[in-house]
Amino acid sequence: MYVAVSGAIAAQKRLDSIANNIANVNTAGFKSDKLVFESYLAKSEREGEPGAPVKGKGAAALRQAEFVVATESYADYTVGSIRETGSPYDIAIAGNGFLSVMTYEGERFTRAGNLSKxxxxxxxxSQGYPVLDETNRLIYVNDKYVTIDKEGSVWLTNNEEFQEYSDYAGKIKIVEFLKPENLVKEGNGLYRSDNPAEGFAARDTRVIQGSLESSNVNIIREMTAMIQNQRITESYTKVIQTSDQMTGTLLSNLGRP
Structure with a gap:
């Protein structure tokens, strides 16, 4: 029964992850979440942690049981497809870089390029957080026409059909990380870096104006995973119900001649 309960809990966590991925299938720059599952005994043996003492009948069998545990969640940083929008304030990041924005909690990073003024x-x-330039200052575009080149430099002109750039507004700060897996996902497409030394000015990233990076969620894969997860959950639930019934029968027979 305990194995089934741990499995049901793990299945629920997986369902939550799948549901979140599906909910963000149309969110610009969204990176799907993945879960890692391990058995409790395998984890304990690898880390050298003794398991909790088990006494009484069935102890030997329980020691051999493997309890399923969701050990970690991580983001899949595979670049999503790029779609054209035509909006001058939309930018897609082709490469591994992240935009830098200033939130109430400090500097954060995002792949979502649906910007505005x-x-x-x-x-x-899109959440209203200022986009930073390379000197950590705000970029002001006012009411002028905006052009953003592949390096992330922002140019302004009073004429939509311009021939030459008139005003330089700044260069968007785009950061790459040595170990992006160390970024902490905070929600709303934002990531936090607890080790600023791992970040550096993007070298292999270019900006595409008038386009957005789509979510990298594979909806067919997620729906298939959801169906499989529901079947697994049903199996665990049946085991738990059967165990409850057996326990109830055993207790009702106690004390009978």
Missing amino acids: NEDGALVS
Whole structure:
């Protein structure tokens, strides 16, 4: 029964992850979540941790049981497909870089390039967080026409059909990380780096104006995984129900002649 309970809990965590991926299938720059599952005994033996003492009948069998545990969650940083939108404030990041934005909690990083300008004329993310330039300052675009080149430099002009760039507004800060798997996913497409030394100015990343990176969620794969997970959950539930019934029968027969 305990094995089934641990399996049911793990299946629920997997379902939560799948549901979140499906909910963000149309979210620009979203990176799907993956879960890693391990057996409890295998984990304990590898880390040299003694298991909890088990006494009484069935102890030997219980020691051999492997309890399923979700050990970690990580983001799949595979680049999503790039689609054209035509909006001058939309940018797709081709490569492994992240945009830098300033939140109330400090600097954060995102792949979501659906930008806009706020009432002060500053370039902001879809959540309204200011986009930083290479000197960690805000980029002001005011009411002018915006052109963003492949390096992330922002140029402004008063004429939509311009021949030459008129004003330089700044260069969008794009950061790559030595170990992106160490980034902490905070929600709303934001990531936190607890080790600034791992970040550096992007070298292998280019910016595509008028386009967005789509979510990298594979909807067919996620729906298939959801169906499989539901079947697994049903199996664990049946085991738990059967165990409950057997326990109830055993208790009802106690004390009978």
